[in-house]
Amino acid sequence: MIAAGGLAGAAHAAQSSPAEPSTPVPIVAEDGQVMSYILNARNANPGQTRLVEKAIAAAGGVVVQSWPQIGVVVAHSDRASFRADVARSGGNALQSVGPTRTVPVLEGTPAEAQAPWGPGASDENKGKNKKANGDIESVTTPFTGDPDAREIDQWDLRLIKADQAHAITDGSRNVLVGVLDSGISPEHPDLKPNIDVASSVNCTEAGRPDTSADGWYPTTSDHGTHVAGTIAAARNGVGVVGVAPGVRLASVKVVSDEGYIYPEYAVCGFMWAGEHKMDVTNNSYYVDPFEFWCGDQPEQAAALEAVSRAVAWSTGRGVVNVAALGNSAVDLRTNTTDNGSPNDAATPTPRTINDTCKDMPAQLPGVVGVSSITSTGQLSYFSNRGLGETDVAAPGSSILSTVVNTRTGINGYGTKSGTSMASPHVAGVLALMKSAHPSFTPAQLTAKLRADATDTACSAPQLNRGPACEGTLEYNSYYGDGIVDALKAVQ
Structure with a gap:
């Protein structure tokens, strides 16, 4: 497989007690670096999704793709404070927001998103390939x-x-x-x-x-x-x-x-x-x-x-x-x-x-x-x-x-x-x-x-x-x- 992953369709049993927290992995965003985020509306409907889109704009982000069918929005932002700002501006319409990767966006922001920055805004990690997947x-x-x-x-x-x-x-x-x-x-x-x-x-x-x-x-x-x-x-x-x-x-x-x-x-x-x-x-x-x-x-x-x-x-x-x-x-x-x-x-x-x-x-x-x-x-x-x-x-x-x-x-x-x-x-x-x-x-x-x-x-x-x-x-x-x-x- 592309990466050594796993799946299932049966009842999934616990790996360890849920009372034992998993190890946190902080992801740091810096001003000027374009990062990718995924945001979930509290309810999967177009109205709630639109409110999340407005919150993204208010927080200095750009909507890259919306999926109102499931209340999911993909956004880019070059502001270090984006997650905190969008959480405030999103209010009750926003269920969760998180980064989709630990590094800046390599592929750039699609022109259709009308971002204030151009594709390839960050060259960090350019040319870096993922390690062998085990196949x-x-x-x-x-x-x-x-x-x-x-x-x-x-x-x-x-x-x-x-x-x-x-x-x-x-x-x-x-x-x-x-x-x-x-x-x-x-x-x-x-x-x-x-x-x-x-x-x-x-x-x-x-x-x-x-x-x-x-x-x-x-x-x-x-x-x-x-x-x-x-x-x-x-x-x-x-x-x-x-x-x-x-x-x-x-x-x-x-x-x-x-x-x-x-x-x-x-x-x-x-x-x-x-x-x-x-x-x-x-x-x-x-x-x-x-x-x-x-x-x-x-x-x-x-x-x-x-x-x-x-x-x-x-x-x-x-x-x-x-x-x-x-x-x-x-x-x-x-x-x-x-x-x-x-x-x-x-x-x-x-x-x-x-x-x-x-x-x-x-x-x-x-x-x-x-x-x-x-x-x-x-x-x-x-x-x-x-x-x-x-x-x-x-x-x-x-x-x-x-x-x-x-x-x-x-x-x-x-x-x-x-x-x-x-x-x-x-x-x-x-x-x-x-x-x-x-x-x-x-x-x-x-x-x-x-x-x-x-x-x-x-x-x-x-x-x-x-x-x-x-x-x-x-x-x-x-x-x-x-x-x-x-x-x-x-x-």
Whole structure:
């Protein structure tokens, strides 16, 4: 995944007592530095949202993007006192406000926001890339043109019975899957036939939807291209085949050139998915810069609330959201430490976390959380896990899929490992299921997915790494309700 995150859709258990506060991480704004903030109206309606917008202007900020459907506003300000000032001017209309990152805005303020400062007002952190996310890559191979030459190497499709499901359906063109990621290669021969250009968007322009022709293209990472191929590489006589090769894909770019998925990008992605009637989204990341956003910390609570509202709104619009559990090899139910956040700071702050701290979007209600397994069915050594956190398991180790060299534009095929690679298998299965059962709601799709999964007993994880398995054959911390079954999904 883009970052070693986690997710879940079951009841989420506590990490530690809520009476023990999490470690605060102060974020300092300085006059003259453009910082990004997310603000939540007390009530999700246009009237309250408008009051928040007025409070932003009164406090010396600029509205970058408003989502009145959920009462969320993204704002920029170059005033150190902005948070305190907007809290006063917002009065009862404002529920919470917090920064979305620890560093000044790198991408600048979109011109449409009519800011008094120009794009790129701060060069601080320019060129700084996020550290490696934990996904493991191998050597890529170029496109050969051989008819489905690499399908024989896709052990993962056979393990989840996708090959058998394809005898019934490859998926419906009515089904649209949003790939919230780093972009999809527009010219890859296995992906181009299935990309819905009109439904694709770039959300990394400060969280404001950018519908420019090439905004959703990958620029520095082929992560989204690999994920997209697992979901829906076309059955076109070349390369590989996706779990649901007949459905459509939308590239929803939420990963910046530096590799960050800030809260405003994720909110934009979920809102776009809901507005454009997507059926499924795949989310192979956690929201930066915190691996766990803590509700008992005011500087983190606002983003946690905003992303939660966006996820819930998209679900209400018919979207089932799938996410990767993460690559930190921790038990998300019992883990009480976070040593890598914030990941956009010069030095992360080792901290204690509690049950108010959530991996977004993984641990948000209604999100399907996916752990990773190997070709032998073992839990991958890197995979996060946890009772009440793992919903289902899917292949994520050494997965062959589509890739692109973002420097040369050359398309090809290669393997990657991570829960990022497991999650799109589940998104593909849900796309097949929606194709076979078009009237199913997100709740019905999720229930069938879990009921159909193959019960898998606890065993030792790959390389015996990470916390031991807990639970029963029917439900445990490693596999959740079991390994996904594509064949049952279409029956």
